[in-house]
Amino acid sequence: xxxxxxxxxxxxxxxxxxxxxxxxxxxxxxxxxxxxxxxxxxxxxxxxxxxxxxxxxxxxxxxxxxxxxxxxxxxxxxxxxxxxxxxxxxxxxxxxxxxxxxxxxxxxxxxxxxxxxxxxxxxxxxxxxxxxxxxxxxxxxxxxxxxxxxxxxxxxxxxxxxxxxxxxxxxxxxxxxxxxxxxxxxxxxxxxxxxxxxxxxxxxxxxxxxxxxxxxxxxxxxxxxxxxxxxxxxxxxxxxxxxxxxxxxxxxxxxxxxxxxxxxxxxxxxxxxxxxxxxxxxxxxxxxxxxxxxxxxxxxxxxxxxxxxxxxxxxxxxxxxxxxxxxxxxxxxxxxxxxxxxxxxxxxxxxxxxxxxxxxxxxxxxxxxxxxxxxxxxxxxxxxxxxxxxxxxxxxxxxxxxxxxxxxxxxxxxxxxxxxxxxxxxxxxxxxxxxxxxxxxxxxxxxxxxxxxxxxxxxxxxxxxxxxxxxxxxxxxxxx
Amino acid sequence: xxxxxxxxxxxxxxxxxxxxxxxxxxxxxxxxxxxxxxxxxxxxxxxxxxxxxxxxxxxxxxxxxxxxxxxxxxxxxxxxxxxxxxxxxxxxxxxxxxxxxxxxxxxxxxxxxxxxxxxxxxxxxxxxxxxxxxxxxxxxxxxxxxxxxxxxxxxxxxxxxxxxxxxxxxxxxxxxxxxxxxxxxxxxxxxxxxxxxxxxxxxxxxxxxxxxxxxxxxxxxxxxxxxxxxxxxxxxxxxxxxxxxxxxxxxxxxxxxxxxxxxxxxxxxxxxxxxxxxxxxxxxxxxxxxxxxxxxxxxxxxxxxxxxxxxxxxxxxxxxxxxxxxxxxxxxxxxxxxxxxxxxxxxxxxxxxxxxxxxxxxxxxxxxxxxxxxxxxxxxxxxxxxxxxxxxxxxxxxxxxxxxxxxxxxxxxxxxxxxxxxxxxxxxxxxxxxxxxxxxxxxxxxxxxxxxxxxxxxxxxxx
Numbered sequence: 019x020x021x022x023x024x025x026x027x028x029x030x031x032x033x034x035x036x037x038x039x040x041x042x043x044x045x046x047x048x049x050x051x052x053x054x055x056x057x058x059x060x061x062x063x064x065x066x067x068x069x070x071x072x073x074x075x076x077x078x079x080x081x082x083x084x085x086x087x088x089x090x091x092x093x094x095x096x097x098x099x100x101x102x103x104x105x106x107x108x109x110x111x112x113x114x115x116x117x118x119x120x121x122x123x124x125x126x127x128x129x130x131x132x133x134x135x136x137x138x139x140x141x142x143x144x145x146x147x148x149x150x151x152x153x154x155x156x157x158x159x160x161x162x163x164x165x166x167x168x169x170x171x172x173x174x175x176x177x178x179x180x181x182x183x184x185x186x187x188x189x190x191x192x193x194x195x196x197x198x199x200x201x202x203x204x205x206x207x208x209x210x211x212x213x214x215x216x217x218x219x220x221x222x223x224x225x226x227x228x229x230x231x232x233x234x235x236x237x238x239x240x241x242x243x244x245x246x247x248x249x250x251x252x253x254x255x256x257x258x259x260x261x262x263x264x265x266x267x268x269x270x271x272x273x274x275x276x277x278x279x280x281x282x283x284x285x286x287x288x289x290x291x292x293x294x295x296x297x298x299x300x301x302x303x304x305x306x307x308x309x310x311x312x313x314x315x316x317x318x319x320x321x322x323x324x325x326x327x328x329x330x331x332x333x334x335x336x337x338x339x340x341x342x343x344x345x346x347x348x349x350x351x352x353x354x355x356x357x358x359x360x361x362x363x364x365x366x367x368x369x370x371x372x373x374x375x376x377x378x379x380x381x382x383x384x385x386x387x388x389x390x391x392x393x394x395x396x397x398x399x400x401x402x403x404x405x406x407x408x409x410x411x412x413x414x415x416x417x418x419x420x421x422x423x424x425x426x427x428x429x430x431x432x433x434x435x436x437x438x439x440x441x442x443x444x445x446x447x448x449x450x451x452x453x454x455x456x457x458x459x460x461x462x463x464x465x466x467x468x469x470x471x472x473x474x475x476x477x478x479x480x481x482x483x484x485x486x487x488x489x490x491x492x493x494x495x496x497x498x
Numbered sequence: 499x500x501x502x503x504x505x506x507x508x509x510x511x512x513x514x515x516x517x518x519x520x521x522x523x524x525x526x527x528x529x530x531x532x533x534x535x536x537x538x539x540x541x542x543x544x545x546x547x548x549x550x551x552x553x554x555x556x557x558x559x560x561x562x563x564x565x566x567x568x569x570x571x572x573x574x575x576x577x578x579x580x581x582x583x584x585x586x587x588x589x590x591x592x593x594x595x596x597x598x599x600x601x602x603x604x605x606x607x608x609x610x611x612x613x614x615x616x617x618x619x620x621x622x623x624x625x626x627x628x629x630x631x632x633x634x635x636x637x638x639x640x641x642x643x644x645x646x647x648x649x650x651x652x653x654x655x656x657x658x659x660x661x662x663x664x665x666x667x668x669x670x671x672x673x674x675x676x677x678x679x680x681x682x683x684x685x686x687x688x689x690x691x692x693x694x695x696x697x698x699x700x701x702x703x704x705x706x707x708x709x710x711x712x713x714x715x716x717x718x719x720x721x722x723x724x725x726x727x728x729x730x731x732x733x734x735x736x737x738x739x740x741x742x743x744x745x746x747x748x749x750x751x752x753x754x755x756x757x758x759x760x761x762x763x764x765x766x767x768x769x770x771x772x773x774x775x776x777x778x779x780x781x782x783x784x785x786x787x788x789x790x791x792x793x794x795x796x797x798x799x800x801x802x803x804x805x806x807x808x809x810x811x812x813x814x815x816x817x818x819x820x821x822x823x824x825x826x827x828x829x830x831x832x833x834x835x836x837x838x839x840x841x842x843x844x845x846x847x848x849x850x851x852x853x854x855x856x857x858x859x860x861x862x863x864x865x866x867x868x869x870x871x872x873x874x875x876x877x878x879x880x881x882x883x884x885x886x887x888x889x890x891x892x893x894x895x896x897x898x899x900x901x902x903x904x905x906x907x908x909x910x911x912x913x914x915x916x917x918x919x920x921x922x923x924x925x926x927x928x929x930x931x932x933x934x935x936x937x938x939x940x941x942x943x944x945x946x947x948x949x950x951x952x953x954x955x956x957x958x959x960x961x
Contacts, residue, residue, distance in 0.1 A: 082571040101552035266728035297542040426899035428888035448897035498919030
């Protein structure tokens, strides 16, 4: 039944916990006694609030709390998993979950490598990333005030048909205990504000979406110039009404930092996920140490960048997060990994395990992924020698086929580049290509690399991510 | 799988929350309670990589006072008092919608095929055997083929909906899903295809999606070079290829709220032709065994089979109770009432308007694949696209990529293309010459569509 233990009153101070440590310790010992080589319990409590306004009026406000826990056991080299909102039931599920793992193991052939985990330091502690302004103490009226500023600056034009504004904040509290003796508690917050502006002119209707947010509390929203954000969304939506259809073909492409971030996330980040590499579903299999990109391409994934939407202090296997350099001057230097894939490849674990929530098991995931800056001073320098190309901005998302190494991402707005100048606005521009080709075709980067708008990444589970980089030039990409 | 007393405990919990609503003198309230349980297997690199089980659930409370609503959700009935107070405080500052009341209780007919008792007794061992059969089947179809991703799972969900207006609805539904990504990696050439199938009933045989995945991983090997550049040509989208694009663009366009607010590419076109004259679009929430079928919608209104586009003309739209009251109150539309089209994303979400099982049918005679290819003459067949979620539901425009595409010349498939861009406008493509295949399948979640030959409005740009 859906009954969780009572929440602690002061999560930051760790005065009380959801998991009863003695019972969980005993359950983990039982797992070992039943034959598990490893067992863990990870509980996540999310206290969140969503608010939406439509044309300035409150549409819905939803406060809530979810608590879920996942027990993972490794027995005979295979995983068994049990997830539940009934936290108290976990000890009673140990035996059946070990049996599950053993049943999976029995189906492995002698050729199959049993799952093993890379060694990691065993830590008992609490880590709390405190925001300057705790979102749980933010009144609904204050959230509505911020949404109003965004709305007021998005709506002022007769062609604007509607403005939908949204808010989401969450406090994430995690408890992690393992049969190895790991016992960690961590917490942090995320805040997000967004708007979707729809413009209409006769039968032409378009929309533009804008977002701001990251890891942190109310201060992130207060620091944002919401008036400028709203005004830009309005201007872009109106501009899209008159935008022309994109040319199709292989063209020079210049991408703003939003799109650069999505590009590197899709084209490189996913194929670098070691669980996919180990499963034979990555074009980067066997390419560690090899040159796969232009010399100017250096890429990092860094969950420790405070304020990034993908930031988190500890990964979902209880490891301290850290910066991972995936490509250094064009050479593939590392995969993102979790303990299983680190052991599989014989590489250092780098804390890349993330789960959507307490009811999902961890996968190898990105966090904040960036291309580092180059040598060009600004956009003008990047486009000055392009006769005919496309400058694409803002992301409508992307997708990748990691095995084939092909990817696609879509821009929110774009312009033609003609004779070194930005000219005609374009709409519905998408870019596709092959990872192993296009990384070599990056031939210009501005100096200033930073995270762009927050995003979400799907891989069966959805997690918040930060992507970004500098303004980037690709000498030839398939634009459609 | 699902505890025997799951439904009873949800009913009991809902009664407790209802009692608290009455004690707090809430004028109108609605409680949704769900509890799901299931088993799941993941497959990677040709083997079962993980077995999982478990369940989740919770309660959602919607309160309505004088046309204002508030919502809160919780996992523990013990915190219901706090949730009710939160919902009430939100309702007090929400705008009042004239004429918005929670729906009253109306009689419904049971929709058959949403529960299969056999699924309740499926255990992990049964799923493991089914996974073994699927892996064996793939190998028997092609020794080179490997299931590189996917999995299978069963679940049962108990649900209760109770309201101050006399609605007391409860039941258990079941589901069974299988999805596989099959890859063939040989001679430094990797091709793959993902296909899946889900049902409210036990899938006790190996579904067609397994063989189809193998077939498309085979069909797309040894690509040919097409140097024609971008071309506006007919495209035959298989049901699987169209499903993800169709489900991104069309359901949003037929929501009454978006139509009335001029946010749909079909806004202002009620009674006008929006599709080819032989096409009809039906939202069928009472389809027997439909993935999105139910006898009541997410706020208890009886569901129905509703014609949205009839012989090319836009004749309907989808509404929930609040949306219809709001748009009438705002003067955006003269008259609207719920069409039983409210849905939720679990207990965390208040009802929103959405489609159920969307059927695209034609009054013209359907065609076999060969007949469609003859009619096409020259063009492409597309079986899956990347980036369907980047399609623009407001305009219907899309620009996606496909690696599952075949070139057709003179009515014959002459080979696969390694990768191509595919762009166009869904609304325009469906309004021109369209020819439907004779095998309606479920894709894109709950889109019931056959293979479709779109003669115009699409552009293909092969790499």
